[in-house]
Amino acid sequence: xxxxxxxxxxxxxxxxxxxxxxxxxxxxxxxxxxxxxxxxxxxxxxxxxxxxxxxxxxxxxxxxxxxxxxxxxxxxxxxxxxxxxxxxxxxxxxxxxxxxxxxxxxxxxxxxxxxxxxxxxxxxxxxxxxxxxxxxxxxxxxxxxxxxxxxxxxxxxxxxxxxxxxxxxxxxxxxxxxxxxxxxxxxxxxxxxxxxxxxxxxxxxxxxxxxxxxxxxxxxxxxxxxxxxxxxxxxxxxxxxxxxxxxxxxxxxxxxxxxxxxxxxxxxxxxxxxxxxxxxxxxxxxxxxxxxxxxxxxxxxxxxxxxxxxxxxxxxxxxxxxxxxxxxxxxxxxxxxxxxxxxxxxxxxxxxxxxxxxxxxxxxxxxxxxxxxxxxxxxxxxxxxxxxxxxxxxxxxxxxxxxxxxxxxxxxxxxxxxxxxxxxxxxxxxxxxxxxxxxxxxxxxxxxxxxxxxxxxxxxxxxxxxxxxxxxxxxxxxxxxxxxxxxxxxxxxxxxxxxxxxxxxxxxxxxxxxxxxxxxxxxxxxxxxxxxxxxxxxxxxxxxxxxxxxxxxxxxxxxxxxxxxxxxxxxxxxxxxxxxxxxxxxxxxxxxxxxxxxxxxxxxxxxxxxxxxxxxxxxxxxxxxxxxxxxxxxxxxxxxxxxxxxxxxxxxxxxxxxxxxxxxxxxxxxxxxxxxxxxxxxxxxxxxxxxxxxxxx
RNA sequence: CGGGGUGUAGCUCAGCUUGGUAGAGCGCUUGCUUCGGGAGCAAGAGGCCGCAGGUUCGAAUCCUGUCACCCCGACCA
Numbered sequence: 019x020x021x022x023x024x025x026x027x028x029x030x031x032x033x034x035x036x037x038x039x040x041x042x043x044x045x046x047x048x049x050x051x052x053x054x055x056x057x058x059x060x061x062x063x064x065x066x067x068x069x070x071x072x073x074x075x076x077x078x079x080x081x082x083x084x085x086x087x088x089x090x091x092x093x094x095x096x097x098x099x100x101x102x103x104x105x106x107x108x109x110x111x112x113x114x115x116x117x118x119x120x121x122x123x124x125x126x127x128x129x130x131x132x133x134x135x136x137x138x139x140x141x142x143x144x145x146x147x148x149x150x151x152x153x154x155x156x157x158x159x160x161x162x163x164x165x166x167x168x169x170x171x172x173x174x175x176x177x178x179x180x181x182x183x184x185x186x187x188x189x190x191x192x193x194x195x196x197x198x199x200x201x202x203x204x205x206x207x208x209x210x211x212x213x214x215x216x217x218x219x220x221x222x223x224x225x226x227x228x229x230x231x232x233x234x235x236x237x238x239x240x241x242x243x244x245x246x247x248x249x250x251x252x253x254x255x256x257x258x259x260x261x262x263x264x265x266x267x268x269x270x271x272x273x274x275x276x277x278x279x280x281x282x283x284x285x286x287x288x289x290x291x292x293x294x295x296x297x298x299x300x301x302x303x304x305x306x307x308x309x310x311x312x313x314x315x316x317x318x319x320x321x322x323x324x325x326x327x328x329x330x331x332x333x334x335x336x337x338x339x340x341x342x343x344x345x346x347x348x349x350x351x352x353x354x355x356x357x358x359x360x361x362x363x364x365x366x367x368x369x370x371x372x373x374x375x376x377x378x379x380x381x382x383x384x385x386x387x388x389x390x391x392x393x394x395x396x397x398x399x400x401x402x403x404x405x406x407x408x409x410x411x412x413x414x415x416x417x418x419x420x421x422x423x424x425x426x427x428x429x430x431x432x433x434x435x436x437x438x439x440x441x442x443x444x445x446x447x448x449x450x451x452x453x454x455x456x457x458x459x460x461x462x463x464x465x466x467x468x469x470x471x472x473x474x475x476x477x478x479x480x481x482x483x484x485x486x487x488x489x490x491x492x493x494x495x496x497x498x499x500x501x502x503x504x505x506x507x508x509x510x511x512x513x514x515x516x517x518x519x520x521x522x523x524x525x526x527x528x529x530x531x532x533x534x535x536x537x538x539x540x541x542x543x544x545x546x547x548x549x550x551x552x553x554x555x556x557x558x559x560x561x562x563x564x565x566x567x568x569x570x571x572x573x574x575x576x577x578x579x580x581x582x583x584x585x586x587x588x589x590x591x592x593x594x595x596x597x598x599x600x601x602x603x604x605x606x607x608x609x610x611x612x613x614x615x616x617x618x619x620x621x622x623x624x625x626x627x628x629x630x631x632x633x634x635x636x637x638x639x640x641x642x643x644x645x646x647x648x649x650x651x652x653x654x655x656x657x658x659x660x661x662x663x664x665x666x667x668x669x670x671x672x673x674x675x676x677x678x679x680x681x682x683x684x685x686x687x688x689x690x691x692x693x694x695x696x697x698x699x700x701x702x703x704x705x706x707x708x709x710x711x712x713x714x715x
Numbered sequence: 716c717g718g719g720g721u722g723u724a725g726c727u728c729a730g731c732u733u734g735g736u737a738g739a740g741c742g743c744u745u746g747c748u749u750c751g752g753g754a755g756c757a758a759g760a761g762g763c764c765g766c767a768g769g770u771u772c773g774a775a776u777c778c779u780g781u782c783a784c785c786c787c788g789a790c791c792a
Contacts, residue, residue, distance in 0.1 A: 212753080241784080296790070363790065370792075421792080443792060482792095513751055556753040563753095574751060584751080595751095683792095714792065 211494035212564050212592075221438040221657075222366075228488055229367050231564040232497035242365040242372030246481070249565055250368075252505030253484055254375060258355060260407055260503070261377060261479070264399050270351040270379060275333050277357075278324035283332040286457035290331065293424020297361040299326040299372075326359040331425065331450070331476055334380045335458030342472060345384050345464045349392070350472075353379040368485030369442075369715055376480035382460055382472040386451075389473035390428075393449040396477040397430045400445035407540075408483065409500040409619035410434050410490045411626050412444060413661075413710050415686025420670050423476075427451035433685045433710065435626045436489035439660040441685045441712040444486045447477035490622050497566030498588050500618055501611035502540040508607065509567045510548045511558060513574030524550060526578050530571070530600065539608040563592050568614050569607075589614050589621075629660025632708070639664055639699045643680045643713070661685070661712045665705035667698035676700060676711075685710040 213227045229235055234250030246254065262272070278301060285291055301324040303316035327333070338350060359373045368374075379396060383389040397414055404412045412432035422429040426448040433441050454460070455471040464470050491498040501507055512527045514520035531546040538544065547567075549558060555572075562570055572584040572595070583603050586595040587610075603610075633639045642659035666673070666684055677683050687709045698705045 210753085293791095360791085441792095511752095515750055515752095554754075555751070558752085560753050572751070576751080 212496050212560055213494050216494040217437055224494070225485075225489060226367065228492045228496055228564075232488075232566060234484065234488070234497070235367050237367070240372075242362055244367050244371050246375075249505065250484060253487070253499065253503060254481055256503045256505065257479075257483055258377070261399075261403055262353075262355075264403065265353050265377075265379065268351075268395060268399065270353045270381075272354060273352050274354050274356065275327075275330050275337065277327055279327050279330070279333045281323045281325055283336060284325060286332060286335075287425045287454060289453075290425035290457075294328045294360075298328055299359045299361055300324070301326065327356070328358055328360045329476075329478075330354065330356070330358075330378055331380070331454050332458065335454045335460060335474070338380070338382050338472070338474075339458050339460045342382055342460050342462050345462050348382055348384045348462060348472060349388060350382040351379075351392075352381065353377060366485075368481055368488070370482075374481050376478050378476060378478040381475045382455070383474070384462065384464065384470075384472065386473050389451075389475050390449055393428070393430060393447050393475045393477070396475070397432065397445075397447040400432050400447065400477070400479060403479075404432055404434065404444055404483075404486075405619065407500065407502050408487055408490070409502075409615055409622060410444070410486060411619065411623040413686055413688050414690065415688040415710060417686060418668070418670070418673060418684045418709075420673055421683065423448045425450065425453050426476075427453065430689075431686055433712075434486055434490060435629065435661060435712075436486070436715070437492075437625065438489070439629050439657060439712075441661065441710075441714040442482070442486050442489065443685075443714065444483060445477070445479040448475060450474040450476060491618055492566070495592055496564030498618065499566040499568065501568040501615045504545070504566075504568055506545045506547045506567050507539065507611055508534055508544060508546045508569045508571060509562045510546060510571045510573060511555065511562070512548065512550055513555060513572060514550070515555070516575070519575040523573060523575060523578065524548075527573050530573065530583065530604070533604045534607055537604065537607050539611045544607055544611070560592075563588065568611055571603075587614060589617055626661070630710075631659060631662055633662045633664045633699060634696070636699055639711075640680065643682050643711075658713060661710050662699075663691075663708045664699040664711055665696040665707070666709045666711075667701050667703035667705050669698075669701065669703075672698070672700050681713050682711050683714060685712045685714060 213224060213231060215223050215227075217224045229250075232249060233247050234253070235244045235246045238245045265272075281300075284294065284298070302320055303318055304320055305316075305318040306314040307317040309315040334352070334354075341347060342350060355375075355377050357373055357375050358378075362370050362372050365371045381389070381392050383392060401412055401414050404410045412434045414432055415430065417423075417429040417431055423446065428449040428451075430447045430449075431443050432445045434444050436442050450473075452471040452473060454474050460472040460474065461469055462472055487500070487503070488497060491500065499505075510527045510531055512520075512523045514523050527548050527550075531548050534544050534546045536543070549562070551558065559570065559572075566588055568588050570586045570588070572586070574584070577584055577597070577600075580597070581600050582597045583600050584595055585598050585603060586592065631642065633642055639662055642662055644658065662682075673684055687707070691707050691709075693707050696705050696708070697703065
């Protein structure tokens with residue numbers, strides 16, 4: 019027995035009673051807002067709910083609270099608690115509701131609630147049911163609380179009331195990475211994958227995990243910006259190297275323009291303003307000073323604010339205006355490698371970040387035809403790069419009015435299909451007409467003595483390509499890098515756990531690496547890394563699997579004796595290893611890499627073909643994009659059909675309507691599509707050719 | 716901008732409803748065993764519990780304020 023913890027030494031009410039906290043007033047039957055005197059006698063101990071129940075059953079009568087009312091309340095609370103405990107025990111066996119619902123097990127009332135809740139974001143149980151049951155609990159809280167049958171009596175009265183309520187969802191044996199991965203104990207996982215969840219289970223989360231496991235990038239302290247890690251940046255460097263060569267080969271020169279653009283420049287082109295004004299970072303000050311509390315505050319306001327470039331048409335236009343005097347100065351073919359900032363609300367590594375790296379080409383031409391030709395030429399360069407280097411099949415096409423670049427006359431793009439069958443725009447090429455030339459006054463004196471406005475183009479690809487690569491090729495064991503862009507083609511893993519042979523194995527590996535480096539693939543020496551880190555072999559191997567290195571070689575004493583290497587290809591199962599004679603492997607390495615490259619392209623293309631369908635009726639079109647989940651007609655499935663090749667009348671209103679209802683847009687009007695008269699799949703109006711419809715990133 | 720949440724060890728999170736010694740798993744360090752494969756055992760290091768006030772003998776826990784972040788919607792490809 020020990021002293022009561024209540025405010026026994028005081029005569030007045032406790033402050034919290036006066037504040038009429040909703041929780042208190044509700045729990046106590048509404049009586050606690052009122053001031054009451056304490057009627058107890060000091061030193062006597064009777065029921066009081068303010069005491070520490072866990073420590074003692076004693077209740078203090080010295081408190082002002084009405085013991086009888088609160089005791090009754092406590093009893094009902096105990097009953098509720100018991101119900102929750104039972105519910106909790108049942109939930110423990112369910113695991114993630116998504117799995118539960120898919121498994122087709124008979125539904126309980128609890129499961130029904132969970133399922134309904136999570137299905138609130140159809141595509142996004144992704145954001146809902148990630149990783150842990152406890153995370154799910156949070157998101158499900160709102161809906162769960164509304165289902166009256168098991169609401170806590172004090173629901174909503176406190177911060178996080180639902181998450182602290184007794185039915186704590188234990189971590190499901192299915193939902194935790196570790197549980198499933200480690201030593202598959204009693205619950206025998208179906209197939210162990212290096213990445214959890216798998217693509218099928220949760221595509222969005224799978225993507226994040228692949229990027230993380232491959233050590234490509236991570237989130238930074240700055241919201242919406244990413245840190246690109248060495249492995250990810252090496253990929254980007256390869257993209258840069260190859261593309262830069264292609265640009266140079268088509269006559270372009272690199273230059274660099276300022277990060278900051280005067281606000282007035284952006285205002286020059288009306289459509290451009292509409293497109294970018296809402297996502298610009300603005301610089302208004304140029305120095306800092308110490309504030310009164312010692313913290314730094316901005317000082318020295320700029321006369322004219324500067325924006326951080328979301329794209330450089332305006333400032334490059336202003337520069338071109340100075341550079342271009344005569345038709346002899348044209349064409350002007352410039353490219354810049356740079357970073358840009360678009361203040362995005364929601365971001366995903368590589369796919370959409372506030373700051374990203376890219377390349378933007380800007381050209382000025384004397385005639386319209388020449389500028390159009392340039393636009394198409396660069397589109398072809400992008401398509402070539404995507405297909406032959408990234409092994410990513412793309413549709414080349416023209417954008418509809420609603421998807422056109424702000425300020426452009428015509429926008430062309432390459433569109434690729436990701437493994438969730440959504441479209442990703444991987445590169446764009448714009449014919450800008452004379453819009454920006456007029457805005458920036460890029461004029462020249464033509465051969466006929468007339469002062470004319472130039473015709474301009476712009477085109478770009480960004481670090482988004484890395485995201486495209488990830489989502490095109492990776493599997494449930496992590497990233498798979500196309501060999502022609504791989505920072506490392508071959509990784510050699512020496513088996514050195516026996517000290518007596520370790521040095522011999524290492525020497526052998528170094529010699530093997532040197533021989534491989536003498537071979538060439540895709541215009542450079544084969545890149546080899548000997549990973550001699552002091553780690554366990556399994557961990558080490560899986561790291562490289564997750565990084566997507568095309569070929570892994572294991573070399574141990576036994577291989578040395580036999581003059582062989584033990585080889586595994588990333589495009590096959592991680593366990594699928596074969597012994598190959600050493601010299602044969604070295605000689606055939608380049609061919610092997612090309613074979614892997616070709617195989618990846620073929621696989622990606624087959625996937626796209628499989629999920630691209632010619633559709634001619636409206637009913638089929640809508641069904642294609644809203645497949646029903648088996649067993650529940652009301653729940654849209656997560657994965658839709660893919661790309662639909664259908665006729666479209668070209669009406670922007672119709673397109674907007676389809677976007678609102680189905681989330682589907684015209685990805686592009688393919689260039690290589692043959693003219694084929696038909697009727698619009700939505701309106702039935704005549705149409706000249708088929709377009710590519712799809713859901714997009 | 717509207718709505719809903721969360722801040723606890725490097726990471727993922729328990730603990731809070733009912734105030735009383737700061738917890739787990741993974742990761743990290745060391746040792747032994749194991750190892751042609753994502754190891755086992757043992758020991759160890761690591762925490763202004765977001766910040767500031769308040770209540771209390773005592774606050775990670777209750778109250779008030781504040782900051783940051785996340786999710787949904789809106790916006791955007």
